[in-house]
Amino acid sequence: MTTIMDKRIQLREGNKRAWDGDMDVFQIAEKPDSSLKGNTVFIRRLRMQLKADQEPAILEELHTLSLEKYLGEAINALLEGLLKLKTRGDFSVAVQVTSIMHQRFFHQFTPQFLTVFFQGLESTLTEDRAKRTELAPIRKILCRLCVDLWLVGIITPEYFNKNIPSWIEGTPQAISQAGPPPLVIFRHILGTDLKDFDYADLVLSLAKHFPFLVGGADEEGQAEALGVTEAVPKMAKLVKSYCLHMQKRVKMMAILLGRQRRKFEKHYIQVGRMTTGREDSLNELETQLSTMVSTCTQLSEALGIEMQSLTDCYKEEDTITLDASFDGQPLWDSEDDMLFYTEVPDLADKVSEQVLSGGVDVADAELNDMVEKNKAARQKELLQQAVEKEREKIRANAQKARESRQAAKAPQGKKKSTTDGGESDDSDYVSEEEEEEPVKDMSPKGIQMTEFLERLSQARSKEEIDAMTIEFCHLNNKASLNRLLRHFREFSLHKAFMLPFYARMVATLGPYFPKLRASVIERLFARLRSYTRGNSRRSMERRLASFQFLSELTKFGLVPKHYIFHLLNFMGSRLNYMNLESLSKIFHCCGQFLWRNASTHQDMEELMESMMQRRTKGYLSISEILMVEELLSLVKFRGGAGETTNKRHVVSSTPIQVFLDRLYYIELSTEVAEQVAQLTLKLDWSDEEITCPTLFRIFTETWRVSHGNMAAVAAVLSRIAPSHPVFAQKVIETVLENIRQCLELNSYSLNQIRLSQVEFVSELYNQGLLNHTCILDMLFMIICYDHRRGRPTAGVYCPKDPPDSFFRIRLVLNALVTCQQKLVSDVNSSELEFFIAFFQYYIFTKTRLPMELKIDFRTLFVDLQLEQQLYSTLDGAARGLESALKGKFGERFEEEQKEQQKHKLAVEETKVDTSTVASPVPTPEFVSRKTADDIQAEQDFDREFSEMMKEAGGQGTGSFDRPVPSAKVLTQHISGASLNGAKLFSLKDGNTGPSIMGNKMGFTLLSKRGSKMQGRLVALPANSKMAKSLEQRQREEREQRHKLNSYVMAHADMEEE
Structure with a gap:
C-alpha cells in the first residue's frame, strides 16, 4: 500500500506541474521515434494490453516515441483499453500512463481525454434497467478511474467547474461549492437511484478500494498526504446516507x-x-x-453500519419450522419423538465430500474390471429387450386396430361421466405414474442396490436407517437414485410402519440429494391430488398410506406448507366418507404437530372453523357429523402437556401444587416411576387441603397426562396403594364413575377423557389393582349402557349409541389391546370367548364398520388366540353367541330355554281359547250398510287388485310375501292413529302383523289417486300361499327374538347369583 501511495503522490506532483504549464515533467529521448510501425505497436498495446505485466514496455515506448502525429488515435486506444481493466495493478498502470500522457501533451491530450471520458460515463447512466445492468461493469470501471484520476491530480476542481458535464444538474455556483468532482458525480448518480439501487456496486467499490475516503481506516494517512482531508466527511456522509436508504x-x-x-x-x-x-x-x-x-x-x-434484522419480515413462509411452537406449547408429545424428527444426522460429518458429489473416493480395480466384462453382455441384453419391446408395440397396435374395427361395427353406447358431483376433471392430476418397468441392472452396483433395498425393507430402528442412509451414499448413481425413488413410491401396504423411517431417510439425504427429495414430494403430492378428486374405494388402503407418508414428511419439515394445506382445505370443503377418512389419517399422524406449530397454527385454526361451519349444514349424515366432531377433538381437545399446561399453571398456586404438577405432567416417565412413587410417599398425607386433593386430581384427571405416561401413572398408584389403600380405592371408584357419567352425557368433547380413563383402568388391571371381573363388567357396561333392557339389538335405535357411531367399539378395543396379555392369562377361555362372541354380535348391530376398526379387531382376535370363529354376518354372530352361552352355562341354559318356551306356548294357547269362547263384538266403525254403489266399487277394486297382483307376479322380481297390515290392525297397534294419518309414529307393543278373522286374513292396500293416499281393506283366504308365507316368517322372527332375549336374561341371572 505504501508503494501505491508513494506513486500517487509522485504522479500528483508531476500532474500539478503540468497544469501549471511545465512541459519538462516527463523526460523523453533526444530523438523520438516517429515511425509508423513503432507508433502503431504502441497504440495496439494501449488498446489490447494495458496490463500490469506490460508496464515496462509501455513506459519505454512512452519515453522513446514521439506520438504527436498519432495522438488522436492514442487517446481513443487508451479509452478503449481503460474499459478492459480488471486487477489493481492494471488500474495502477492505466493511471500512470494517463498521467504521463497528461504531462507530455497537456493541451492536446487532457481536454479531449476528459471530455470523452465524461461522455462515456454519461452513456452508462441510462434509464433502461436492462441496459443499465448490462453497462454496470463499464460504469464501475469509469467511476473508480474518476476517483483515481482525481487523487493523482488529473481531474481538478478548477477544470471541472469550468467544464461541467451537461448531464450533471445544478447551477455552476452550487456545483463548485458542493465539493470535489468525484463527490459531485457520485451525488448526482446516487441521488437518482434511491428506488432500485442499481448503483450500489459503485458505492461498494468505493468503500473497498478507497476506504480512507468514506470514513474507514486510514492508518497511513493517505487522505492528508494526498490533500483530500476536507472531502472525506462529505463523501462518508453521502455513502452512509445511501446505505441507510438501501x-x-x-x-x-x-x-x-x-x-x-x-x-x-x-x-x-x-x-x-x-x-x-x-x-x-x-x-x-x-x-x-x-x-x-x-x-x-x-x-x-x-x-461499519449495523444491518437491520429481516427475520420478522423476510423468511421462508412456505416452509414448516421445527423449532417454534404456538403459545409456548411443546411441539412433540415425547422426547423420543423430538429426537426422531429433529436430530437428523449430517452426512457431511460421516461421508466424504467426493462421495456426496457423486464420485468415488476409493479406486476399486476389481470392480472396474467386472464392469468392463459385463458391459458387452449388458449391451446385448438391452438390445434384445429393445427388439422385444418393438415387437410388443407392433402386437399392441394390431390388437388396437382390431378392437377399433369391432367397436366401429358395434352400436355406440352412452358416454360415462368421469366427474363426480359436478367437479371438473383436471388433466394434471394423474392417478398413478405410468412408467415402464426399469431394466434389471446386472452391474455390481445394481446387485448391491437390490440387496440394499431388501435390507431396507427389514430395518426396524432409527440407528439401522441412519446406517443404511450412509451406505446408500456409496452406492449413489442415477440408476440407484431412481430405484430408491421407486421403492419409496411403491412401498408395501402391509409395511406402512416403515413410513416414518423412509421419511427420516429422505430428510437425511435431502440436503445433498435435492432432486430425490423434490421428486418424492412432487410425485406423492400428484398422486394424492388425484385421490382427492375421485371417490373410488378400491385404492383406499393405498390412499391412506400415502397420506401417512406425506404426514411423516411434514413432521420433518420437508413438505411446503401450501402443499399440505391445499389437500386439507380441498377435502375439508368436500366432506364425504373418503375425504373424512383421509383427514382422519392426517390428523392422527400430524394434526397436533400442525396445530401446535407456530408457522401453521393460524392455517389450522381457519381449517377448524370452516369444518365447524360445514358440520352444521344439512347435507351431512349423522355418521359424517360424528366423524367431523371426532376429527376436531383429535386436534383441539386432545389431552397431554401441550393443551393443558396453561390451565394447570393457573390452578397451581402453592409450592406443593407446582411441585406435583411438574413431577407428574413433565418429569414422569416409565423409567422414573419408582422414584416418583417414593417422592409421593414422602409427602404429608395428613394434609387434606392441598396435598391429598392435588394428588386426587392428578390420578382422576388422567387425560391431562401425556398418553405415553399412562402406564407410569398406574405404576405409581400401585406403589402407593399398599400404604394408602383408601386413597387408591377412592381413585378407582371415581374413575369408574366418571366413565359411566361420560357414557350418560355422550358428548364428543369428552371422547378423549373417555379414552384416557378406560386406558387408565386397563393399566390399573395390568398393575394388579383390579381383577378381571371388574374389567369385564366395565366392558359390558360400555357396550350395553342405555340400550333397551341392557341388550343391544339390531334394528333397535339407541339415541346415545346410534348404529353409525363406533366410539364404544374403539373404547373396548383400546381396553382389550392394553390388557390383552394379562386378560388371557387370568380369564377362563369360556368367559373370554363368551365376551368376544357378545362383542362380535354388538359389532354387527352397527352399520358397516370402518376399515381401520375392522383391521384392529381382526388383529386383536388373532392376538387373543381363541378357538372360536371370526364371523362375517349377523346370523353367524347370533349363532356364535348361542354356542358361547351353552358352553358357559351348559344344561342350566337349556333348561331355562325350555321353561321359557313352555311358558310362551301356554300363553298363546290361553289367548286362542279366550278368542274362541268369547263372542265377537262388532266395533261401531265397521258397522255399515252397503249400498249398490259400494258393492259396485268393491267389485271394481277386487278386479283391479287381481290384475295388479298378476302383473307383479309376472315381473319375476321376487315374491310378494310382506303384505301391508290391515286398517284394523293399524288402529289397534298405532297410538292415536286415524284413517287420515294424523299420528303414525308412536307404536304400541304387540304384534304388527295382519289379523286372522275366521278363515280370512285382512290386508290393507294403499293406493294414490292424485295427491291423496287411499287405503282399502282386502280379505284373502288364510290358506293361501302368501298368507302362509307371511305367518311362517313372523313365527320364525318371534322365536329368534325370544331366543336372544332368553340368552341375555339367563346370563344376567347367572351373574347376579
Whole structure:
C-alpha cells in the first residue's frame, strides 16, 4: 500500500506541474521515434494490453516515441483499453500512463481525454434497467478511474467547474461549492437511484478500494498526504446516507415479498396450482431481493453500519419450522419423538465430500474390471429387450386396430361421466405414474442396490436407517437414485410402519440429494391430488398410506406448507366418507404437530372453523357429523402437556401444587416411576387441603397426562396403594364413575377423557389393582349402557349409541389391546370367548364398520388366540353367541330355554281359547250398510287388485310375501292413529302383523289417486300361499327374538347369583 501511495503522490506532483504549464515533467529521448510501425505497436498495446505485466514496455515506448502525429488515435486506444481493466495493478498502470500522457501533451491530450471520458460515463447512466445492468461493469470501471484520476491530480476542481458535464444538474455556483468532482458525480448518480439501487456496486467499490475516503481506516494517512482531508466527511456522509436508504428499501421489499408469498400460498391452497405469471413475478422479486440483501450486507459491513434484522419480515413462509411452537406449547408429545424428527444426522460429518458429489473416493480395480466384462453382455441384453419391446408395440397396435374395427361395427353406447358431483376433471392430476418397468441392472452396483433395498425393507430402528442412509451414499448413481425413488413410491401396504423411517431417510439425504427429495414430494403430492378428486374405494388402503407418508414428511419439515394445506382445505370443503377418512389419517399422524406449530397454527385454526361451519349444514349424515366432531377433538381437545399446561399453571398456586404438577405432567416417565412413587410417599398425607386433593386430581384427571405416561401413572398408584389403600380405592371408584357419567352425557368433547380413563383402568388391571371381573363388567357396561333392557339389538335405535357411531367399539378395543396379555392369562377361555362372541354380535348391530376398526379387531382376535370363529354376518354372530352361552352355562341354559318356551306356548294357547269362547263384538266403525254403489266399487277394486297382483307376479322380481297390515290392525297397534294419518309414529307393543278373522286374513292396500293416499281393506283366504308365507316368517322372527332375549336374561341371572 505504501508503494501505491508513494506513486500517487509522485504522479500528483508531476500532474500539478503540468497544469501549471511545465512541459519538462516527463523526460523523453533526444530523438523520438516517429515511425509508423513503432507508433502503431504502441497504440495496439494501449488498446489490447494495458496490463500490469506490460508496464515496462509501455513506459519505454512512452519515453522513446514521439506520438504527436498519432495522438488522436492514442487517446481513443487508451479509452478503449481503460474499459478492459480488471486487477489493481492494471488500474495502477492505466493511471500512470494517463498521467504521463497528461504531462507530455497537456493541451492536446487532457481536454479531449476528459471530455470523452465524461461522455462515456454519461452513456452508462441510462434509464433502461436492462441496459443499465448490462453497462454496470463499464460504469464501475469509469467511476473508480474518476476517483483515481482525481487523487493523482488529473481531474481538478478548477477544470471541472469550468467544464461541467451537461448531464450533471445544478447551477455552476452550487456545483463548485458542493465539493470535489468525484463527490459531485457520485451525488448526482446516487441521488437518482434511491428506488432500485442499481448503483450500489459503485458505492461498494468505493468503500473497498478507497476506504480512507468514506470514513474507514486510514492508518497511513493517505487522505492528508494526498490533500483530500476536507472531502472525506462529505463523501462518508453521502455513502452512509445511501446505505441507510438501501436498508429501508430492503426491509420494505422483504415485507412485500412476505405478503406476496402469503397470497401465493392462499391461491395455491385454493386451486392447487400457480399460474405462470404469478410464479414468475414472485421468482423475480425473490431474485431481486436476494441480490439487494447480499449487496446491502456487504456495504454495511464495509461502512461499519449495523444491518437491520429481516427475520420478522423476510423468511421462508412456505416452509414448516421445527423449532417454534404456538403459545409456548411443546411441539412433540415425547422426547423420543423430538429426537426422531429433529436430530437428523449430517452426512457431511460421516461421508466424504467426493462421495456426496457423486464420485468415488476409493479406486476399486476389481470392480472396474467386472464392469468392463459385463458391459458387452449388458449391451446385448438391452438390445434384445429393445427388439422385444418393438415387437410388443407392433402386437399392441394390431390388437388396437382390431378392437377399433369391432367397436366401429358395434352400436355406440352412452358416454360415462368421469366427474363426480359436478367437479371438473383436471388433466394434471394423474392417478398413478405410468412408467415402464426399469431394466434389471446386472452391474455390481445394481446387485448391491437390490440387496440394499431388501435390507431396507427389514430395518426396524432409527440407528439401522441412519446406517443404511450412509451406505446408500456409496452406492449413489442415477440408476440407484431412481430405484430408491421407486421403492419409496411403491412401498408395501402391509409395511406402512416403515413410513416414518423412509421419511427420516429422505430428510437425511435431502440436503445433498435435492432432486430425490423434490421428486418424492412432487410425485406423492400428484398422486394424492388425484385421490382427492375421485371417490373410488378400491385404492383406499393405498390412499391412506400415502397420506401417512406425506404426514411423516411434514413432521420433518420437508413438505411446503401450501402443499399440505391445499389437500386439507380441498377435502375439508368436500366432506364425504373418503375425504373424512383421509383427514382422519392426517390428523392422527400430524394434526397436533400442525396445530401446535407456530408457522401453521393460524392455517389450522381457519381449517377448524370452516369444518365447524360445514358440520352444521344439512347435507351431512349423522355418521359424517360424528366423524367431523371426532376429527376436531383429535386436534383441539386432545389431552397431554401441550393443551393443558396453561390451565394447570393457573390452578397451581402453592409450592406443593407446582411441585406435583411438574413431577407428574413433565418429569414422569416409565423409567422414573419408582422414584416418583417414593417422592409421593414422602409427602404429608395428613394434609387434606392441598396435598391429598392435588394428588386426587392428578390420578382422576388422567387425560391431562401425556398418553405415553399412562402406564407410569398406574405404576405409581400401585406403589402407593399398599400404604394408602383408601386413597387408591377412592381413585378407582371415581374413575369408574366418571366413565359411566361420560357414557350418560355422550358428548364428543369428552371422547378423549373417555379414552384416557378406560386406558387408565386397563393399566390399573395390568398393575394388579383390579381383577378381571371388574374389567369385564366395565366392558359390558360400555357396550350395553342405555340400550333397551341392557341388550343391544339390531334394528333397535339407541339415541346415545346410534348404529353409525363406533366410539364404544374403539373404547373396548383400546381396553382389550392394553390388557390383552394379562386378560388371557387370568380369564377362563369360556368367559373370554363368551365376551368376544357378545362383542362380535354388538359389532354387527352397527352399520358397516370402518376399515381401520375392522383391521384392529381382526388383529386383536388373532392376538387373543381363541378357538372360536371370526364371523362375517349377523346370523353367524347370533349363532356364535348361542354356542358361547351353552358352553358357559351348559344344561342350566337349556333348561331355562325350555321353561321359557313352555311358558310362551301356554300363553298363546290361553289367548286362542279366550278368542274362541268369547263372542265377537262388532266395533261401531265397521258397522255399515252397503249400498249398490259400494258393492259396485268393491267389485271394481277386487278386479283391479287381481290384475295388479298378476302383473307383479309376472315381473319375476321376487315374491310378494310382506303384505301391508290391515286398517284394523293399524288402529289397534298405532297410538292415536286415524284413517287420515294424523299420528303414525308412536307404536304400541304387540304384534304388527295382519289379523286372522275366521278363515280370512285382512290386508290393507294403499293406493294414490292424485295427491291423496287411499287405503282399502282386502280379505284373502288364510290358506293361501302368501298368507302362509307371511305367518311362517313372523313365527320364525318371534322365536329368534325370544331366543336372544332368553340368552341375555339367563346370563344376567347367572351373574347376579
